[in-house]
Amino acid sequence: MTLLVVDDDRNILEVMSAILPSLGYEDFICAESGEEALRLIQDRQHEFSTFFLDIQMPGMDGIELCGRIRASLEYRNTPVIMLTAMKDKAHVDAAFLRGATDYLTKPIDTTELGARLRVAQLLHAEQQRSMDAMRREQILRFGMNSAADADMRFNLADPIAIYDVPRVIGSLELENYLHRLSRIKRFMFGAIGFRIDKPESLFTLTTPLEFHGILTDVAEAIFETLRSYDVIISYLGNGQFVALLPRTLQFDEEQIEVDLAVKLREYGLVEGDTVPLEVKVHVGKPAKMSMFKTDPQLMIARALAQVDGDKSAGSKFKNSFLVA
Known part of the structure; x- marks a missing residue:
């Protein structure tokens, strides 16, 4: 597998070219622009396992390039690590919302680069060992025959991607995003948990394609309900979503639940050939960080636990939250 490093600064490319072999990564290619990188990707002469993209480049910047990479089914889930000298939250947010997995700040620290790259490579290897990722995405997006559908079934607990x-x-991207923020910036967030009612029944009664469609509709309903705020949404598995919002906002969770129900009714969530599925989403009370406890996994666990007082939901999430 090949790494692709994209940066318009030749000094950074020289630094990366020295560091990567020292960490045991000999197979890498450097590109000096987003356009050059895109040509390398489209030529299909190499199979890339991780991308390093400079955020700020002339012409096609790293954020746009990240979006182009994510538009390809082949690289929909491949780790993308952004390189940035900026601490501007808006640029970092934009990168994650276009599909970035993680980011590194310049000047590049060898130890930190090695740690992030090990996590990225483990993630890529796990994806390669799992059921054929390309075929799975094609099933979810385009559908296939029932035999293939059954063969590629995912588990209810899987935090599958919503496109x-x-x-x-994604849940991993959410984790990395929060952990890379400073303590003060994390303190500025609040979180609201959402849980689909009886997800086990929905999962049992639907095909993977149908269940993925339900999750997509719920995600869109959450976005439409909260679109006037600076919201970030993630699906965490087991029918659970979390939305990050500015902590200063005041919310009426009962009203959000009503608004969500209206949106879901508009979407006409009736799936399957014979069984109409009534999808209901429960909303929890907002959870906020304290100045002294800014652990993001604790805040998200609390948000999930406050959905109908479901204490097990939060503990399950906290136990499964992987720190990169």
Whole structure:
């Protein structure tokens, strides 16, 4: 597997070219622009396992390039690590919302780079060992025959990716995003948990394609309900979502639940050939960080635990939250 490093600064490319072999990564390619990187990807002469993208480049910047990479089914889940000298939250947010997995700040620290890259490579290897990822995505997006559908079934607990819904990122991306923020910036967030009612029944009564469609509709309903706020949404598995919002906002969870029900009714969530599925989403009270406890996994666990007072939901999430 090949690494692709993209940066318009030749000094950074020289630094990366010296560091990567010292960490045991000899197979890598450097590109000096987003356009050059895109040509390398489209030529298909190499299979890339991790991308390093500079955020700020002339022409096609790293954020746009990240979006182009994510538009390809082949690289929909491949780790993308952004390189940035900026601490501007808006740029970091934009990168994660276009599909970035993680980010590194310049100047590049060898130990930190090695740690992030090991996590990225483990993630890629796990994805390669799992059921054929390409075929699985094609099933979810386009559908296949029932035999293949059954063969590629995912588990209810899997935090599967939700595509093409604004402000939605993966659970790993959410984890990395929060952990890379400073303590003060994390303190500025609050979280609201969402849980689909009786997800086990929905999961049992639907095919993977149908269940993925339900999750996509719920994610879109959450976004539409909260779209006037600076929201970030993630699906965490087991029918659970979390939304990050500015902590200063005041919310009426009962009203959000009503608004969600209206949206879901508009979407006409009736799936399957014969069985109409009534999808209901429960909303928890907002959870906020304290100045002295800014552990993001604790805040998200509390948000999930406050959905109908479901204490087990929060503890399950906290136990499964992997720190990169």
